[in-house]
Amino acid sequence: MLHTIVDSFLRDALQRINAPADVVLAFEYPRQEGFGHLSTTVAMALARSLRQNPRAIAQSIVDALPPSIEGVESVSVAGAGFINFTFTPSAFQSVMRTLQSRGDELGSSTIGRGTSVNVEYVSANPTGFLHAGHGRNCAVGDTLANLYRWCGYDVTREYYFNNAGNQMNKLGESIMVRLLQRLGQGDAVFPEDGYHGEYISTIADQIAQTQRDVVDTMTRDELHAFCRKQGELWCFDAIRATLKTLGISHDVFFNEDSLYTDGKVEATVAALRSLGLVYEHEGATWLALTKLGQPQDKVIIKSSGEPTYRLPDIAYHRDKLERGFDVIVDIFGADHIATIPDVLAGVQALGFDTSRVRVVIHQMVTFLENGEIVKFSKRSGTSFTLDDLIDEVGADVVRFFFVMRAVGTHLEFDLALAKEEGDRNPVFYLQYAHARICSILRRAAEKGLRPAIDTNLDVLTHRAEIDLILALSRFQETVERACGNLEPHTLCDYLRDLAGYYHAFYHDCRILGEAVEVEQARLALADLTRVAMKNGLTILGVSAPEQM
RNA sequence: GCGCCCAUAGCUCAGCUGGAUAGAGCAGCAGCCUUCUAAGCUGCGGGUCGCAGGUUCGAAUCCUGCUGGGCGCGCCA
Incomplete structure (x- = not known):
């Protein structure tokens, strides 16, 4: 967003100093104060190919820039070769103008337009309640599906199950x-x-x-x-009810059994066989995975005649690819980690491009209650269900806590912290920011004031206002990155920062009762923040209360 | 024995695909409400980024080898 102000000027400058045309013009937001609002490391990236000191390259790039650029207050070379830009308040005002024009769509993107994606998650067999540990799969999968939707993809949410095993x-x-x-x-x-x-x-x-x-x-x-049928129906009702509490509903419930009745499993075996990848040994049917670069061959049909899970899994992925999805996303727990290479190898052998399949493997969850690990097991009486967890801490906290850490790390779910309805709980910090904005908007409405998108923004020059606008300008790219990298937790971190900038703004910049222009402009900024918070929380599946 | 994941402040974790003096939150300490929600804000202290090498202008980040923890390695899913 900010980078568009300087992007074309930088490209011209790069051309002028004869930089290779394929150099990546990367930007970053300096964390450290004094390094401006935006910086590029392009000079360092060029150091090798140009065989020059990165600082000297940076200086020659800066020298090749026009003496002044509208919206840019200053440009400087710093450190090992950073080029730092500081923007004028009016540049931020125009950024804010652009953000306002997005209306309720703020944060959404069109990068996925025309691309279909199938996200498969939860996928627990209907043999009982979802247990607390399932929560991570539910929250991660649904948040990713939401992220894809916000990025403009055509999303199908799918639940794969087996009622015949x-x-x-x-x-x-x-x-x-x-x-x-x-x-x-x-x-x-x-x-x-x-x-x-x-x-x-x-x-x-x-x-x-x-x-x-x-x-x-x-x-x-x-x-x-x-x-068995009655049990299946009963358990599915229970599972659906739990998911509904979390705001989750799937578009497709795919029954593994249909792969047999439709002949798709058989067809898959035949196809693999024609490739010379199937052989019989000791009464069982094997898949020659070693021919596909895997460490060992595996049984796909037991000597009893029953297939192992591997076979229908391959048929299932083939089916998803044949249904025409451009992207297939699988959400698995770490306990399924070993099966993935086999399935992908099989699907690839059948001629499909497995780069279309993206697998998210989340690590396991440990529940802590005042320092003690809470044990639970599925079949004993001590089971700790997802319903229990929701009852204890609430649906919002469940959704947030399960996505707030990187999927690749073990998650520690602190029940005591989750239960706290206070300042220690990160969910309330975000919701409080939203509620606070709504409160001001209510008060403003009582005075007959409404946030307007055509209001004069010239008065927004305070440090806290600039910081807040800068944070808001990063919302969309945060959503895009969280989606593209399959890292939903980055959205949680972003919203934390955004709420922090809002609270600082709230503290430093009074809104109601100020001069009319200031009042109007700040009210518009508060309202813009409200939309971002609301949309961000919506993507996470967390409610955005107007009052707390 | 093999494969994958993880190791960063007292605790829980970020670190934008290799960049600047490694950042938050919580816990601790000190301040800020006659004015829009103090569930908030401001400041302070706190680090051998598990260990040892390597790659280069530059490494928490990439490579190799260790150490410690997790999940798997079935004609279970």
Whole structure:
């Protein structure tokens, strides 16, 4: 945004000093005070190819610039060869004018226009409740999907599940045994590694109460299938309800089973076989991954005839690519890390460009309650569900805490901090900034004042005003970068900074009761900040309260 | 044994794809409300960027090797 003021002048200057045409004109925002508002490292980047001292190059670039550029207060060479620009207040005022013209779309981008993307996340099988640890996948996936949408991509949110596997059979069996016990037919033995949660009995009770007569006519096999189906429906209802609380809803629920009924699994095996990548060994069917540069071959169809997860996963990715998505994003926990290379190798062997597939692997989560690690496990009675977590800390905090750290690092979720409704909690810091702005706007409205986009901005010259406008000007590029790099946490950091600049502005620059021009201009700036905060929080799936 | 991830202030973490004196928040200390929300602002202290080499004008960032922690390595998903 700011760089557009000097961009073309710099390019001309580079041409004048005979710099290679392909040099990247990179900008950065100096953190340190005294280094201006914007700087470029292009002189350092040229040092090698020009075989010159970077400082000397920087000076010759500066010398090749026009003596004065509109909006630029000063240009200087500093450090190892930085070229630093300081802009005039009027440059910031015109930046603000541009930002205002974006209206409610502030922060959105068109870089993804015409590109379709499929984001697959959550994807837990319907065998029970989502547990607290699932929260990271939910929040990261949904925030990324939001980021893609804000960048103009055509986004499909997809949930991949399997209602026909081993685990589902155990779920059905667990429910069936509980049901038979209810009905006084207690001869059935509860499966060794069955599901022990209370919900199993709940589902069984429900069946006993409402479907008793149907159940009585069934064979054991029929009953098992019936219980499995009832369990699936019940669990999916529970999962959907949890997701809804977090503001998450998927466009497509893709059933792995459909890959079999549509013949897509078989077709995938055939295609791999025709490439000479499939062979039989000890009754099983193997995929020759070593021919694809992988460390070892893997079984894709067990000697029992059942495929392993690898095969449908390859068929699934092939299907997604064939559905025409330009970009496929998979959100996985670190425990799935080993499967990805196999799937990608298989898909690539089938002739697809795997650079279209982008995999986000997030590390595991540890929950801390006053310094102690909270243990939870899925099948024992001590399970800590995502619903429990939401009940304890609220949906906003859940969404924010799960995305506020880089996905590649282990996440420590401090429950005590999350529960605090005070200044230690980063979520409230952001929401408070938004609520504070809304409060001023309400007061202004009582006086008949409204933020206007055509108001005179000349009076905005205070340091705190300039800093705030500069921060606002970085909103869109922050969204683009968070999306492009698949790093949603950078948006959290940005909003923290933005809120900080607003609070400083609020502290230093009184709005209501000042001279009319000042009042109007500052009100417009506050309102612009409100839109940015609101949009940023919306992308994160966090509410932006107007009052706190 | 092998693969991937991580290691930065007392604690939790950023660090914009290699740049300036490595930054926030929290915790600690000291200030700021007769005026728009003090859930806020300002200031201070706090560092061998795990260790050892290498690459170059320049490394927390890239390469190699260690150390320590996490997740995986199945005819489970």
